Amino acid sequence: MEPRRDADELGVYVHVPFCSHRCDYCAFATWTDRGHLMGAYVSACLAEMERAYCEGLAQASTVFVGGGTPSLLPPALLAELVAGVRRQPDAEVTVECNPESTSRELLERLRDVGVNRISLGVQSLVPHVLDGLGRRQVPGAVARAVELIGEVGFPTFNVDLVYGGAGETDEDWRATLDAVLHLDPAPPHVSAYALTVEAGTPLARDRARHPDDDVQADRYVMADEVLAAAGLSWYELSNFARPGHSCRHNLACWRQADFRGFGCAAHSHAAGRRSWNIRSIDRYVAAVANGSCPTAGEEVLSRERQALERLELALRTSDGVPAECLPATPEMDGLVERRGDVLVLTRRGRLLANEVTLRLSVPGTTLAHLG
Numbered sequence: 001m002e003p004r005r006d007a008d009e010l011g012v013y014v015h016v017p018f019c020s021h022r023c024d025y026c027a028f029a030t031w032t033d034r035g036h037l038m039g040a041y042v043s044a045c046l047a048e049m050e051r052a053y054c055e056g057l058a059q060a061s062t063v064f065v066g067g068g069t070p071s072l073l074p075p076a077l078l079a080e081l082v083a084g085v086r087r088q089p090d091a092e093v094t095v096e097c098n099p100e101s102t103s104r105e106l107l108e109r110l111r112d113v114g115v116n117r118i119s120l121g122v123q124s125l126v127p128h129v130l131d132g133l134g135r136r137q138v139p140g141a142v143a144r145a146v147e148l149i150g151e152v153g154f155p156t157f158n159v160d161l162v163y164g165g166a167g168e169t170d171e172d173w174r175a176t177l178d179a180v181l182h183l184d185p186a187p188p189h190v191s192a193y194a195l196t197v198e199a200g201t202p203l204a205r206d207r208a209r210h211p212d213d214d215v216q217a218d219r220y221v222m223a224d225e226v227l228a229a230a231g232l233s234w235y236e237l238s239n240f241a242r243p244g245h246s247c248r249h250n251l252a253c254w255r256q257a258d259f260r261g262f263g264c265a266a267h268s269h270a271a272g273r274r275s276w277n278i279r280s281i282d283r284y285v286a287a288v289a290n291g292s293c294p295t296a297g298e299e300v301l302s303r304e305r306q307a308l309e310r311l312e313l314a315l316r317t318s319d320g321v322p323a324e325c326l327p328a329t330p331e332m333d334g335l336v337e338r339r340g341d342v343l344v345l346t347r348r349g350r351l352l353a354n355e356v357t358l359r360l361s362v363p364g365t366t367l368a369h370l371g
């Protein structure tokens, strides 16, 4: 299966590893005690970018500045970071923001340097669910941030949600979905993630707060029904959008386009070579400052592994996979549906996506030699 991509497609990801508080479920590379390094960190990212441009890195077709909490940077510093990414004139440029650090000044600066998409981390709108997630909240911050996104005038934005937190009932999840859809303006894109227990987090150490698989499945079905009824259709397992509002950056990653990451812990991928940067802020800043390469490791994927990963990613999206990549056996009944030459997961199939993935094969290879 050939990936659908343009020759000049390049995604750029910039990681911002600062937070004001670490949520109990989060395993991302982010720190709450490194604020004094913000200036040095942004300078290091800009230096890493300049080196890449000297080596011939192309202009980005999509940019995603994520974290951590990018909106925690002083507005001028975040704008300087975004402006350092060279991009095509019609590039999609997304910045992740947390509600409580989303100000009018920040949004105006971002808009003025070409940001055209905001991704807002909401997770839940029910206070006791946020408590169960170990996430801090400022009452009214979400509604205010969304209002500002509308007033400042971004053409599109996303809201991130998480379901399955301790103490969350079906009614709580329904209330969050309804409240999100009634925000003004209403989000044209929602990411709804099943809470995952990540090793090393406070959540991992507290079994009483671990989510239940059956409950998670019910919540997924509720999200799919409620969001679809509001005009947001799934285009990846956890991602729902109105027509024309899918995230181009994520779509390109799922279609195996090249992407280049800047900053600590950022990953890159080009033509089957995957690499990742040093994880700690301090060591990343030091490496760039003394002229060393901040890459911490890399792997080269065989053509077969690339082909299989391409299928695994495509299966998770509404692109689907070529029909010959899945067995035509009764166990597939009800899990996939045929759309022309491709098979796309049904809702039931999406709930069992990992099981279906295990049955994928690349036509012409047995893949028996793959790990």
Ligand SMILES: C[S@@+](CC[C@H](N)C(=O)[O-])C[C@H]1O[C@@H](n2cnc3c(N)ncnc32)[C@H](O)[C@@H]1O
Pocket: 025, 026, 027, 028, 066, 067, 068, 069, 096, 097, 098, 120, 121, 122, 123, 160, 161, 162, 193, 194, 195, 196, 197, 198
């Ligand atoms: C990189 S995080 C940072 C976003 C931002 N700092 C925030 O917290 O809103 C992006 C998203 O990943 C999701 N996420 C993080 N940890 C998760 C977990 N353990 N399980 C499920 N979703 C998670 C959350 O929805 C979060 O908004």
Ligand code: SF4
Pocket: 018, 019, 020, 021, 022, 023, 026, 027, 028, 030, 067, 068, 069, 098, 121
């Ligand atoms: S979920 Fe977001 S705010 Fe919470 S610790 Fe992770 S990156 Fe920071």
